[in-house]
Amino acid sequence: APVHRIAVIPGDGIGTEVMPEGLRVLEAAASRFGLDLRFETFDFACWPYYERHGAMLPPDWQDLLGGFDAIYFGAVGWPEKIPDHVSLWGSLLQFRRAFDQYVNLRPARLMPGVRSPLVRADGTPYAPGEIDMLIVRENTEGEYCSIGGRMFEGTERELVVQETVMTRHGVDRVLRFAFERARRRRGRLTSATKSNGIAITMPYWDERVRAMAAGYPDVAVDQYHIDILTAHFVQRPDRFDVVVASNLFGDILSDLAPACTGTIGIAPSANLNPERRFPSLFEPVHGSAPDIAGRGIANPIGQIWSGALMLDFLGHRDAHDAIVRAIEAALAPGSGAPRTPDLGGRAGTADLGRAIAEAL
Amino acid sequence: APVHRIAVIPGDGIGTEVMPEGLRVLEAAASRFGLDLRFETFDFACWPYYERHGAMLPPDWQDLLGGFDAIYFGAVGWPEKIPDHVSLWGSLLQFRRAFDQYVNLRPARLMPGVRSPLVRADGTPYAPGEIDMLIVRENTEGEYCSIGGRMFEGTERELVVQETVMTRHGVDRVLRFAFERARRRRGRLTSATKSNGIAITMPYWDERVRAMAAGYPDVAVDQYHIDILTAHFVQRPDRFDVVVASNLFGDILSDLAPACTGTIGIAPSANLNPERRFPSLFEPVHGSAPDIAGRGIANPIGQIWSGALMLDFLGHRDAHDAIVRAIEAALAPGSGAPRTPDLGGRAGTADLGRAIAEAL
Numbered sequence: 001a002p003v004h005r006i007a008v009i010p011g012d013g014i015g016t017e018v019m020p021e022g023l024r025v026l027e028a029a030a031s032r033f034g035l036d037l038r039f040e041t042f043d044f045a046c047w048p049y050y051e052r053h054g055a056m057l058p059p060d061w062q063d064l065l066g067g068f069d070a071i072y073f074g075a076v077g078w079p080e081k082i083p084d085h086v087s088l089w090g091s092l093l094q095f096r097r098a099f100d101q102y103v104n105l106r107p108a109r110l111m112p113g114v115r116s117p118l119v120r121a122d123g124t125p126y127a128p129g130e131i132d133m134l135i136v137r138e139n140t141e142g143e144y145c146s147i148g149g150r151m152f153e154g155t156e157r158e159l160v161v162q163e164t165v166m167t168r169h170g171v172d173r174v175l176r177f178a179f180e181r182a183r184r185r186r187g188r189l190t191s192a193t194k195s196n197g198i199a200i201t202m203p204y205w206d207e208r209v210r211a212m213a214a215g216y217p218d219v220a221v222d223q224y225h226i227d228i229l230t231a232h233f234v235q236r237p238d239r240f241d242v243v244v245a246s247n248l249f250g251d252i253l254s255d256l257a258p259a260c261t262g263t264i265g266i267a268p269s270a271n272l273n274p275e276r277r278f279p280s281l282f283e284p285v286h287g288s289a290p291d292i293a294g295r296g297i298a299n300p301i302g303q304i305w306s307g308a309l310m311l312d313f314l315g316h317r318d319a320h321d322a323i324v325r326a327i328e329a330a331l332a333p334g335s336g337a338p339r340t341p342d343l344g345g346r347a348g349t350a351d352l353g354r355a356i357a358e359a360l
Numbered sequence: 361a362p363v364h365r366i367a368v369i370p371g372d373g374i375g376t377e378v379m380p381e382g383l384r385v386l387e388a389a390a391s392r393f394g395l396d397l398r399f400e401t402f403d404f405a406c407w408p409y410y411e412r413h414g415a416m417l418p419p420d421w422q423d424l425l426g427g428f429d430a431i432y433f434g435a436v437g438w439p440e441k442i443p444d445h446v447s448l449w450g451s452l453l454q455f456r457r458a459f460d461q462y463v464n465l466r467p468a469r470l471m472p473g474v475r476s477p478l479v480r481a482d483g484t485p486y487a488p489g490e491i492d493m494l495i496v497r498e499n500t501e502g503e504y505c506s507i508g509g510r511m512f513e514g515t516e517r518e519l520v521v522q523e524t525v526m527t528r529h530g531v532d533r534v535l536r537f538a539f540e541r542a543r544r545r546r547g548r549l550t551s552a553t554k555s556n557g558i559a560i561t562m563p564y565w566d567e568r569v570r571a572m573a574a575g576y577p578d579v580a581v582d583q584y585h586i587d588i589l590t591a592h593f594v595q596r597p598d599r600f601d602v603v604v605a606s607n608l609f610g611d612i613l614s615d616l617a618p619a620c621t622g623t624i625g626i627a628p629s630a631n632l633n634p635e636r637r638f639p640s641l642f643e644p645v646h647g648s649a650p651d652i653a654g655r656g657i658a659n660p661i662g663q664i665w666s667g668a669l670m671l672d673f674l675g676h677r678d679a680h681d682a683i684v685r686a687i688e689a690a691l692a693p694g695s696g697a698p699r700t701p702d703l704g705g706r707a708g709t710a711d712l713g714r715a716i717a718e719a720l
């Protein structure tokens with residue numbers, strides 16, 4: 001079996017609690033499918049490291065991590081101690097940029113045993129699997145450019161400006177990825193912009209969508225403004241398949257979509273460098289959750305599901321599918337599997353992690 | 361009674377169909393409350409005008425409209441004939457800027473007889489009035505700045521840039537308005553930014569919120585990132601009171617919030633110049649709806665409700681309340697009032713408009 005070298009970064013808060021469960025399930029998958037996963041753990045990208053070193057990362061972090069096939073990440077951030085824009089721009093957002101992880105991939109799927117807060121127009125609930133979208137987010141440019149600054153500081157005339165930058169290179173490659181995925185799924189692609197209001201960058205994105213669509217006659221394309229699209233997510237979430245958007249709009253939609261499936265606490269996320277020139281990064285959508293950290297009650301499914309996405313990316317579709325099935329089996333009503341408090345039970349993080357590993 | 365001079369601009373599509381019903385209800389309110397409303401209708405800001413004149417507005421539109429107390433607006437846009445960024449930037453967005461309508465106000469309230477697509481965590485529906493938010497959107501600067509451009513056009517190196525500009529003047533005045541409203545409502549204010557990702561402009565907005573909050577110790581302030589806030593709208597919409605946000609984020613939230621109350625087709629919107637140096641503008645949230653235009657089946661409630669906001673702004677709170685009660689009475693299950701197709705009935709625009717006018 002090919003060797004897969006994986007850098008493990010638990011990070012802050014519940015990141016350190018859910019990571020062992022993610023690893024437990026990956027080990028179980030490795031033994032069932034005969035995979036050779038080699039883990040190495042790093043203690044940076046967290047507040048305790050910052051406290052000791054005055055930085056989120058060691059100076060040679062790119063060398064340390066660059067040779068791995070993947071980074072398995074927990075969560076970062078501890079706002080009481082260190083502002084988010086320092087901790088995140090000093091770690092996670094560095095990884096995304098330096099390792100050119102230009103696709104952020106976030107599946108949102110209504111799982112069995114998880115309640116969606118949405119009902120159909122006739123008042124009936126959606127069935128498991130009926131809401132099933134894949135959000136494809138541009139992950140390196142767009143609205144997240146730190147170009148700009150402040151003027152007339154501290155006076156009544158004070159102002160701030162910040163650039164959004166979109167490049168053809170950056171837009172086309174994420175669109176191509178999204179079209180390819182749509183082709184392999186249900187053949188529908190929805191693009192979110194705001195061209196009627198943000199009238200320079202957003203029409204450009206639309207233009208590139210139309211150009212790319214010409215090469216994918218088999219994919220049905222819809223273009224929406226982000227405002228009305230959020231309304232449609234709530235009104236007709238079952239109508240969407242692949243949804244592609246800029247860095248900011250993808251960020252918003254990839255929290256809203258899991259919220260629509262009731263799964264924001266268990267949603268996974270993949271930050272991909274599809275060409276594999278650099279390691280890709282896999283992390284739960286949830287953050288470090290300081291409010292429940294240290295109590296051993298965090299739901300580990302986001303971390304475990306992210307591990308499944310990692311195995312898929314490393315070429316093991318069968319192992320991915322088996323983990324997702326094990327998660328579904330644990331969540332299914334009447335499964336008897338332990339449930340963490342967010343799922344209405346009293347079990348701990350490790351109880352649920354063990355149950356999923358055993359189901360494998 | 362003081363004279364109120366009102367410019368009426370029906371605009372495109374269903375704008376021309378719902379406007380007569382809005383006027384009908386305003387006339388009814390005027391006679392009941394002894395108001396002196398003087399209407400003058402203008403035929404610009406629509407595709408037919410553009411077709412004849414090659415522009416959305418006459419050159420002297422600022423003089424023509426500047427002396428009115430308010431503008432009562434239908435809808436603009438006809439994408440098949442003219443791109444949105446031309447029709448909107450050539451009319452509606454001009455009004456907002458030139459008349460310094462820096463507050464966009466959008467109530468979202470669960471009305472009787474209207475189904476919310478959301479249910480509570482225990483699966484039960486929300487009751488009318490239980491979801492009741494007021495979105496306060498900055499309406500003149502922020503992400504909607506047309507500063508920027510394109511480089512290396514038509515080549516592989518092509519890129520676009522666009523500025524976001526926030527001024528202390530612009531941010532503080534809309535925040536002050538929102539804090540004042542929160543004080544008069546339930547005393548809660550939620551601010552939406554994205555400071556962990558958009559790390560120059562958004563932290564500035566947060567900073568101004570904190571500065572303003574110091575002067576409103578009686579208002580409870582929450583600051584959220586926009587991504588997780590959209591998730592909370594879906595999960596706990598009853599927890600929000602006043603929500604204040606930048607131009608773009610306010611735009612998104614003020615479609616999402618009505619969607620959460622099932623009322624996107626009937627939601628109203630006020631574009632205010634609170635100091636009354638310029639006319640304020642009142643319009644339904646819905647657009648010109650080319651797909652149903654010309655059939656006389658559009659729901660006129662958004663237009664009527666916007667008229668109520670106009671009377672409130674002109675100093676007639678009692679007339680506002682009476683119109684909202686008449687809308688609620690018509691919507692209430694078993695009211696016997698005619699229902700348009702979007703509400704599950706077969707009535708026409710005028711039937712529903714007449715019913716509401718009569719209920720007054």
Ligand SMILES: CC(C)[C@H](C(=O)O)[C@@H](O)C(=O)O
Nearest residue numbers: 196197227448453611614645
């Ligand atoms: C039409 C468009 C430019 C406008 C906006 O984004 O302001 C609309 O969505 C609105 O919310 O009034």
Ligand SMILES: CC(C)[C@H](C(=O)O)[C@@H](O)C(=O)O
Nearest residue numbers: 088093251254285556557587
């Ligand atoms: C923490 C924050 C900067 C980040 C983002 O917006 O990218 C997060 O919300 C995410 O979606 O991964």
